[in-house]
Amino acid sequence: MTFAPTSAADAAPVGPGRFLLVVGPSGAGKDTVLTGARLRLAGDPxxxxxxxxVTRAVSETEDHDTLAGDAFDAAAESGSFALWWSAHGLKYGIPRAADDSIRAGHxxxxxxxxxxxxDARVRYARVEAVLITAPAEILAARLAGRARESDGRLEDRIKRNDVYANFQADHIIQNAGPPEDAIQALLDIIRA
Structure with a gap:
């Protein structure tokens, strides 16, 4: 992530609200869990x-907005993203409106x-990392069933999951059973 403060207000950590950053290996079901929690909390302002x-076309397995590479770079340069990063040949951004929500205490x-x-822990006053994961055999089966050309080779995706072995999360959700169990676990963290 690259972030350059544009004012004294930007130099202070953004708060008082919470930023729950969900991470996890490919195939863990992050989008399924996030979608379920979002639907259950639709009436909570x-x-x-x-x-x-994302600089990738929208697919059935991932709900996001799309920008071409040059347009993404221009948006990042103009400060349109609260957070942005590059991974696996793609660029990802969280819209700047997230900062307004956090400043409002949300x-x-x-x-x-x-x-x-x-970097997010430096930029924001209250960051919690939520790791959504599952056993290796479940991750591999899910990845095999989800063939996105832009994801690269299945073997490479599975190997990349090894980086989560030592990741220190504030919360860990095992998504190995019914999706509702993992959704409820995320709801409990959000409501805490």
Whole structure:
């Protein structure tokens, strides 16, 4: 993530609301869990689930907005993103409106790369990392059933999941059973 403060207000940690940053290996079901929690909290004006902006076309397995590479770069340069990062040949961004929600004391929940957690902890007053994961055999089966050309080779996706073995999360959700169990676990964290 690259963030350059544009004012003294930007230099202070953004708060007082919470930023729940959801991370996890490919195939863990992060989007399923986030979608379920978002639907259950649709009437709560204090919880926000911003749509990520990605330099990949929208698919059935991932709900996001799309920008071409040059347009994404221009948006990042103009300060349109609260957080942005590059991973696996793609660029991802969380719209700047997330900062307004956090300043209003609300909770913002979104799917990010674990690589930006340390920077986010500097930028925001209250960051909690939520790791959604599952056993390796479940991850592999889910990835095999989800063939996105832009994801690359299945073997490479599975190997990339090893980086989560030592990741220090504030909360861990095992998504190995019915999706409702993991959704409820995320709801409990959001409401805490």
């Amino acid at each position: 204090t919880v926000h689930f911003p749509r990520r902006v 909770t913002v929940v979104c799917n990010v790369s674990r690589a930006i957690i340390a």
